[in-house]
Amino acid sequence: RKEVEQDPGPFNVPEGATVAFNCTYSNSASQSFFWYRQDCRKEPKLLMSVYSSGNEDGRFTAQLNRASQYISLLIRDSKLSDSATYLCVVTPSNFGNEKLTFGTGTRLTIIP
């Protein structure tokens, strides 16, 4: 089993719709969780850290379910500019200097 698994997609979603995708992780000791966004031929950029209580940043909501070992990302009122690959990232510690483990990414395309 991969350490971090994501549905590769592609998800083709009409503009204005709501889309959600999950990411599962195998290491129950994982402590820190992130969503990164990667545009075509660009470097990954941090989208959100995922906190235990869940967190929201504008149209984006991230949730953590420790019991089932998954994190989710919800995008409301999707924009054309949301088209990208979304990478799920986990790490075993909150204390820094720990290896980030990346999922293979979920490709999202917003359709006009």
Place this chain on the structure above:
Amino acid sequence: SAVISQKPSRDICQRGTSLTIQCQVDSQVTMMFWYRQQPGQSLTLIATANQGSEATYESGFVIDKFPISRPNLTFSTLTVSNMSPEDSSIYLCSVEGSGLLYNEQFFGPGTRLTVL
């Protein structure tokens, strides 16, 4: 977040040669990392670049193939040695942020390497 630059941005190299990639950060950072992203794949950590000591390599990566330097807290280099077509990839450096969760990482723009 820190501003990170990489040189070269891309290169096409011949089999058997070596390429050194530079990573420059606009502020002092403790942790710097080198990743590889092969076509259609996600990121894989190659090594942690330690200032003043040898880099820490991940399983499957060795110093002879990927020597790393870290002479100070703002600069690092990764060399891809004796290249083969399998080394064609994007190489990215990253630095660790100092936010609430210390292992937030920020990436340079990447170096796109093609080996013929």
